[in-house]
Amino acid sequence: MPTVSFTPLSSAPAHGEKRPKFSGADFKRWQQKMLFYLNTLNPSRFLKEDPLVVVEGDSDTQRRTATAKELWDFLEKEYKTEDACIKKFVVGKFLDFKMIDSKTVMSQVQEIQIILHDLLAKGMEINEPFQVASIIEKFPLLWKDFKNYLKHKRKELKLEDLIVRLRIEEDNRNIEAKSHKK
Missing domain, CATH: 1.10.1200 (Non-ribosomal Peptide Synthetase Peptidyl Carrier Protein; Chain A)
Incomplete structure (x- = not known):
């Protein structure tokens, strides 16, 4: 019986693969792409969880982790609000x-x-x-x-x-x- 060999597909992005950049438009789509990208690297939990308590003297690491979550929360709040405004505009366009x-x-x-x-x-x-x-x-x-x-x-x-x-x-x-x- 012949042997079959295959190379499994890796879900992790190639080392040189670039992460999706946010252009300021279509936040929801970018957010989903970014979450997928981060899930493949597995640090996405930092965007959802509060930062871990770090031992005294290592405040630089704690500040970076908090900043990542705060930035993510800010973007979500900012662009979901913008998305809601766009929805209202399109609804108005339809009704008018x-x-x-x-x-x-x-x-x-x-x-x-x-x-x-x-x-x-x-x-x-x-x-x-x-x-x-x-x-x-x-x-x-x-x-x-x-x-x-x-x-x-x-x-x-x-x-x-x-x-x-x-x-x-x-x-x-x-x-x-x-x-x-x-």
């Missing part, structure tokens, strides 16, 4: 968004989808029926009849189905508008 008649509905739906994606990326939980209902609610005035038609449907629409219906409706309206011009 209004469709207008002078732009195509599909382009405006794409704008709403981008805002919804930002909300989801920031950890906000928005279920699909709410997304569909809110998009329908934001239709422009000229789409009032179609809006009422969709609101009174008994079957709950999926987001994908709504987009297909909107494309069809917008195409039909464009064809109708062209035929009226002739």
Whole structure:
């Protein structure tokens, strides 16, 4: 029987591997990467635990350990607060968004989808029926009849189905508008 040899993958980073640098943006993602990196080196406990009591005369070591934890706590407080502000800004952007008649509905739906994606990326939980209902609610005035038609449907629409219906409706309206011009 042939022997098989393999080299186990090491979870520790290579000696020359650089730790992730914080750029000031997307703190949560950086924090997770940093925790993973530190877990591979195993000093991450210093970021979570209070420093050990050090024997008298070794205050330099104690001060560095306390500083690492204090720095980590400061960054977490600072950027989680900033993240909360960004969430509020994106929520406000979503709530204030209004469709207008002078732009195509599909382009405006794409704008709403981008805002919804930002909300989801920031950890906000928005279920699909709410997304569909809110998009329908934001239709422009000229789409009032179609809006009422969709609101009174008994079957709950999926987001994908709504987009297909909107494309069809917008195409039909464009064809109708062209035929009226002739």
